[in-house]
Amino acid sequence: MSEDLNPEELLSSIAPKPPKTGWMDTPVDIKKGIYSYAANPKSVEYLSLPHARQWNPAEEDWNLPENWKEIITQGFRERLDRFRSVKVFMDICVRCGACADKCHFFIGSGDPKNMPVLRAELLRSVYRNDFTTAGKIIGSISKNFKKMIGARELTVDVLKEWWYYLFQCSECRRCSVFCPYGIDTAEITIMGRELLNLIGLNIDWIATPVANCYRTGNHLGIQPHAFMDMMDFFTDDIEEITGVKVEPSFMKKGADILFITPSGDVFADPGTYTCMGYMMLFHYLKEKYGLDITWSTYASEGGNFGFFTSHETMKRLNSKMYAEAKRLGVKWILGGECGHMWRVIHQYMDTMNGPADFLEVPVSPITGTVFENAKSTKMVHIAEFTADLIKHDKLELDPGRNDHLTVTYHDSCNTARGMGMFEEPRYVIKNVCNNFYEMPANTIREQTFCCGSGSGLNAGENMDLRMQGGLPRANAVKYVHEKHDVNMLACVCAIDRAALTTSVEYWVPDVEVTGMTELVANALIMPGEQKRTMNLRSEELPGMEDDDAEEEDV
Amino acid sequence: MNISYLYSLIAVIVLALFAYVGSKFGGGEALFGIIFPLLAGLTFTVGFIYRIVDWARSPVPFRIPTTCGQQKSLPWIESACIENPTTTAGVVVRMILEVVLFRSLFRNTTCELKEGDKLAYRWEIWLWVGALAFHYAFFTVVVRHLRFFMEPVPVCLQFLETLDGFLQIGLPGLMLSGVVLLAAAVFLFLRRILTPHVRYISLASDYFPLFLIMGIAFSGILMRYFTKVEIVNVKAFTMGLVTLQPHIPDGIGGIFYVHLFLVSVLLVYFPFSKLMHLGGIFMSPTRNLTTDTRAKRHINPWNSPVKIHTYEHYEDEFREKMVDVGLPVDKMLEAQPPEAPEAPETPEAPEAPETPEVPEKPEVPAEPEAPEAPEKKE
Ligand code: HEM
Ligand code: SF4
Ligand code: SF4
Numbered sequence: 001m002s003e004d005l006n007p008e009e010l011l012s013s014i015a016p017k018p019p020k021t022g023w024m025d026t027p028v029d030i031k032k033g034i035y036s037y038a039a040n041p042k043s044v045e046y047l048s049l050p051h052a053r054q055w056n057p058a059e060e061d062w063n064l065p066e067n068w069k070e071i072i073t074q075g076f077r078e079r080l081d082r083f084r085s086v087k088v089f090m091d092i093c094v095r096c097g098a099c100a101d102k103c104h105f106f107i108g109s110g111d112p113k114n115m116p117v118l119r120a121e122l123l124r125s126v127y128r129n130d131f132t133t134a135g136k137i138i139g140s141i142s143k144n145f146k147k148m149i150g151a152r153e154l155t156v157d158v159l160k161e162w163w164y165y166l167f168q169c170s171e172c173r174r175c176s177v178f179c180p181y182g183i184d185t186a187e188i189t190i191m192g193r194e195l196l197n198l199i200g201l202n203i204d205w206i207a208t209p210v211a212n213c214y215r216t217g218n219h220l221g222i223q224p225h226a227f228m229d230m231m232d233f234f235t236d237d238i239e240e241i242t243g244v245k246v247e248p249s250f251m252k253k254g255a256d257i258l259f260i261t262p263s264g265d266v267f268a269d270p271g272t273y274t275c276m277g278y279m280m281l282f283h284y285l286k287e288k289y290g291l292d293i294t295w296s297t298y299a300s301e302g303g304n305f306g307f308f309t310s311h312e313t314m315k316r317l318n319s320k321m322y323a324e325a326k327r328l329g330v331k332w333i334l335g336g337e338c339g340h341m342w343r344v345i346h347q348y349m350d351t352m353n354g355p356a357d358f359l360e361v362p363v364s365p366i367t368g369t370v371f372e373n374a375k376s377t378k379m380v381h382i383a384e385f386t387a388d389l390i391k392h393d394k395l396e397l398d399p400g401r402n403d404h405l406t407v408t409y410h411d412s413c414n415t416a417r418g419m420g421m422f423e424e425p426r427y428v429i430k431n432v433c434n435n436f437y438e439m440p441a442n443t444i445r446e447q448t449f450c451c452g453s454g455s456g457l458n459a460g461e462n463m464d465l466r467m468q469g470g471l472p473r474a475n476a477v478k479y480v481h482e483k484h485d486v487n488m489l490a491c492v493c494a495i496d497r498a499a500l501t502t503s504v505e506y507w508v509p510d511v512e513v514t515g516m517t518e519l520v521a522n523a524l525i526m527p528g529e530q531k532r533t534m535n536l537r538s539e540e541l542p543g544m545e546d547d548d549a550e551e552e553d554v
Numbered sequence: 555m556n557i558s559y560l561y562s563l564i565a566v567i568v569l570a571l572f573a574y575v576g577s578k579f580g581g582g583e584a585l586f587g588i589i590f591p592l593l594a595g596l597t598f599t600v601g602f603i604y605r606i607v608d609w610a611r612s613p614v615p616f617r618i619p620t621t622c623g624q625q626k627s628l629p630w631i632e633s634a635c636i637e638n639p640t641t642t643a644g645v646v647v648r649m650i651l652e653v654v655l656f657r658s659l660f661r662n663t664t665c666e667l668k669e670g671d672k673l674a675y676r677w678e679i680w681l682w683v684g685a686l687a688f689h690y691a692f693f694t695v696v697v698r699h700l701r702f703f704m705e706p707v708p709v710c711l712q713f714l715e716t717l718d719g720f721l722q723i724g725l726p727g728l729m730l731s732g733v734v735l736l737a738a739a740v741f742l743f744l745r746r747i748l749t750p751h752v753r754y755i756s757l758a759s760d761y762f763p764l765f766l767i768m769g770i771a772f773s774g775i776l777m778r779y780f781t782k783v784e785i786v787n788v789k790a791f792t793m794g795l796v797t798l799q800p801h802i803p804d805g806i807g808g809i810f811y812v813h814l815f816l817v818s819v820l821l822v823y824f825p826f827s828k829l830m831h832l833g834g835i836f837m838s839p840t841r842n843l844t845t846d847t848r849a850k851r852h853i854n855p856w857n858s859p860v861k862i863h864t865y866e867h868y869e870d871e872f873r874e875k876m877v878d879v880g881l882p883v884d885k886m887l888e889a890q891p892p893e894a895p896e897a898p899e900t901p902e903a904p905e906a907p908e909t910p911e912v913p914e915k916p917e918v919p920a921e922p923e924a925p926e927a928p929e930k931k932e
Contacts, residue, residue, distance in 0.1 A: 011671055018754040022556055048861070082856060084612040085839045091605075092834030095760050097752040098658075098681060101665040107673065112754050121755065134826040148561055148758035176620045180652070180659040180685075181831055182840035184620060214863050215871070224872050228879040251882050297881065298868045311615075312860050319862045327865055327884075348616055350851045373627045373640075377848040384627050391630060420621035420638040420845065423631045442663055442675035446622040446637070472665075475673040 007507055010467055015110030023118060024125070024152055028161040030057055033464030036167055036457065039207035044200060046211040047313065051200030057163070062156075068199045069154060073130055075198045079191050080131065086191050089183045090127045093117060099175035099185065104449050105168050108468030113165050116175035116185035122162055123192055125152045163201050166192040168465060170454035171308070171340075172413035177446050189455075194310045202309065206456035209305045213317050218263030218301035227297050230266050234276045241538065243530030246283035248295055251328060255294035256365065258325045261336025261382075262303040262494035265515070271497040273536040274337060274515030280524060281386070281517060284395070287527045289366045293334065299324035302341040303494060307348075308456040315352040318344055321379070322353050332362040333379040337515050339454065339493035342381060343418035350377040367392040381415075383424040383492055386520060390431045396525040399432050401532060404542045405488040406435040407519070408480050410473065410500065411448035412493035420446075425492050425516050432523035437484040443476035451491075453499035463502075470503030478508040489513045556753050559746070562761035566769050566816070573815035574808045586811040587791065588800040594818035601825025606833050615854040617847045620840040640846040649842055653835060656682055684745065688738035692767070694718055694731035695774075702792040726778060736771040739764050763829060766820050773813040781809055 044052035099116040106114040128135035128151035139146040169189040176184035212221035265271035285291040306313035359378040362371040452469030480486040623634020651657040719727040787803040
């Protein structure tokens with residue numbers, strides 16, 4: 001929880017106006033509760049990433065490599081040459097401010113440097129100084145002129161400012177929806193973080209999961225035996241709740257489908273219930289239709305914190321998906337509920353690690369549906385897959401078991417603005433829950449708000465930042481909670497499940513968080529199940545304890 | 555307080571005075587009437603092309619469109635073929651909407667904290683209205699000026715003029731575009747200085763083109779309605795410019811040189827400034843690409859080769875543990891005959907056989923502490 005600030009204090013601490021001093025003259029103040037800890041050098045080293053070392057953001061001296069400026073300038077130049085996006089976005093912003101109050105971190109903090117445009121200007125100012133003709137000529141005349149065109153030299157203080165604010169952007173792309181030129185500050189943050197990575201300025205919450213994932217196959221560093229222990233746990237719980245013993249399959253060569261989901265769901269509540277949901281769904285499909293879905297511990301991570309490190313690191317982690325699918329000889333890959341995992345799969349994976357010509361165009365053997373939209377990447381989202389099953393009436397469901405819930409749905413930034421998956425999860429949820437309400441239109445679908453902790457910012461030490469960033473989402477939840485008694489916030493993202501739980505507990509304590517598949521599994525009538533009196537959380541189902549469970553009206 | 559607009563205002567006034575006074579001196583008319591405009595035209599053309607080519611030289615390694623509508627997935631779910639375009643036709647329509655109607659800006663909202671704890675969003679249309687008025691007025695003015703460069707004046711231009719002057723006020727007839735341009739520029743300026751956060755981000759280089767355009771519009775209006783410049787002479791002059799046989803006619807006055815010089819400055823300023831958003835919007839990868847990224851492979855010309863952690867490495871490190879919990883492995887433990895069907899529990903340390911270029915293994919990287927510890931539930 002936020003260490004000092006309660007919600008009222010946090011709300012009243014939002015700065016209504018920018019400070020008196022101009023942004024270039026306002027030095028960065030690295031605040032506790034906002035910044036994340038520096039990376040453990042061992043993790044950085046394990047990945048052979050540059051300049052692993054001990055350093056502390058709160059201290060004056062960051063132990064920068066001697067030629068840090070050269071490295072950054074060189075790195076900047078390379079990226080301008082490799083990414084048209086960076087080059088164009090550096091040049092064309094008109095500073096109209098349309099993106100300003102679209103960022104949840106700005107809304108929640110009032111810090112003007114959290115306006116997407118100013119976040120980008122932090123880099124753009126250096127770009128103008130070092131890479132544009134106008135900047136070079138005008139800058140050489142006088143320092144005052146430099147400031148007028150918004151150029152400045154890269155100094156240690158500027159670098160610290162970059163670091164501080166680039167790790168206050170969750171790469172959610174909400175700003176890019178509103179920008180008249182589609183300038184995507186997330187893209188600028190991605191580049192900026194790559195540059196920081198070149199001189200070893202990583203944060204631990206990203207670097208260590210990446211190192212873990214590289215080695216053990218998942219962010220949490222769960223080794224195969226521990227992974228299996230958890231799965232055994234879940235199997236026991238499922239048996240207790242449903243009376244059915246599920247038998248998940250692991251690394252089975254020649255299985256039909258390889259399933260990959262974020263490892264957060266194996267270890268952290270309430271994701272664990274979603275994980276149990278997958279196991280029950282797959283068991284159902286196996287029993288009823290003989291569909292053979294297998295899990296892997298080598299590729300046991302859907303998420304990809306490499307994406308928050310550099311394009312190359314993203315590629316290194318992502319490569320395991322295809323490698324494992326190829327080794328096991330499956331037909332195609334099914335992906336679980338995760339946000340940035342799906343941006344990587346949808347917009348990067350095939351380009352980086354494809355072509356996946358050893359896989360088949362995904363076909364649901366149960367419904368015959370050909371997933372044309374995934375015919376090259378060969379990876380299908382569990383919401384697409386499940387929606388198709390429900391549409392074809394292939395799942396026996398009792399939505400009444402979710403009647404004690406009034407549900408709303410949070411679009412994860414990445415599945416919304418990096419994919420456009422809006423209807424599939426809604427269709428599934430509405431088929432397994434009778435009470436569903438949308439949050440206000442400006443806070444869902446392509447305009448959805450980040451949970452406040454995306455892109456590797458869900459650490460413990462930056463809780464003030466997370467609660468600030470979580471405010472717009474939580475506020476919309478509060479609205480439907482008060483208006484429609486919503487008590488369950490559904491999402492399709494593992495980081496959401498962890499982060500929203502904390503944020504909702506802080507802002508709207510009466511609402512809980514669930515994954516989509518947990519809701520499905522609660523409604524799913526398993527072959528040979530006992531009378532269900534408990535949900536997956538082992539809580540009593542109201543009205544189901546005794547024999548005459550009545551239907552509530554919708 | 556951000557007062558950088560003062561610098562820009564002063565700069566534009568100085569430039570205007572410079573042209574007004576300069577044109578009065580010997581040779582000044584030729585300088586401001588012929589040499590500067592030709593140089594400016596050249597700078598604009600070369601600069602603009604250079605900038606576009608320079609952008610185009612950098613590849614688009616990944617397909618990163620911002621999806622603002624339902625994806626095309628299952629046949630029974632209606633997809634947003636423009637806001638999330640899977641076809642080139644969809645992209646073309648999306649781009650036209652962006653360029654012609656400022657589609658994204660149309661979404662603009664403001665966010666306000668009400669009653670201390672409620673965030674309220676309101677549709678904010680005025681920036682869109684102002685920007686659209688500004689650009690269309692500018693566009694109309696530019697197109698109308700083509701009559702100075704063409705002989706005979708094409709019918710469509712004459713039609714546009716009739717449209718633009720439909721109010722039929724005054725003599726010479728009032729052209730709406732010039733007035734709207736001036737008013738919209740003033741509106742955009744006021745918005746910039748009156749909205750605290752927009753003022754905070756504004757640079758002198760943001761005010762400069764606004765003042766410049768105000769100056770151009772103002773001097774134009776002055777000439778047309780007040781000093782009543784001799785249009786025939788102007789036409790003779792501009793025709794001379796475009797046919798590269800320039801000559802300076804009499805009686806066109808100082809304001810004309812101010813007008814022409816400010817236009818020249820705008821032309822020179824254009825390629826080196828944010829005004830290049832005119833070209834940039836067409837090249838913005840979040841808007842101009844199809845979103846069928848899972849259906850069609852996008853090629854990255856420099857797809858970096860990377861070091862990866864293969865399954866073999868993984869199994870070599872964890873084979874024993876995998877075998878212990880009954881996970882299938884590709885290679886059996888060394889002590890066992892390879893055809894042993896079931897997992898043996900020999901806790902022999904696996905000798906990593908052929909470890910190609912793995913980075914040094916660290917002592918296990920510290921596990922992130924956050925997610926609630928695994929000892930949940932009984
Ligand atoms: C495809 C064409 C164009 C599009 C879609 C476009 C779009 C926009 C938008 C949406 C704005 C934001 C309004 C604002 O900042 O207040 C803007 C600003 C501006 N545009 Fe354009 N524009 C285009 C072409 C041009 C051209 C040809 C000029 C030539 C002078 C121009 C000059 C300006 C100026 C000076 C501003 C700044 C207004 C301000 O500072 O407030 N634009 N443009
Ligand atoms: S909306 Fe786009 S053009 Fe306007 S300030 Fe933001 S990034 Fe710049
Ligand atoms: S990507 Fe999201 S977090 Fe980053 S600046 Fe834009 S709106 Fe803010």
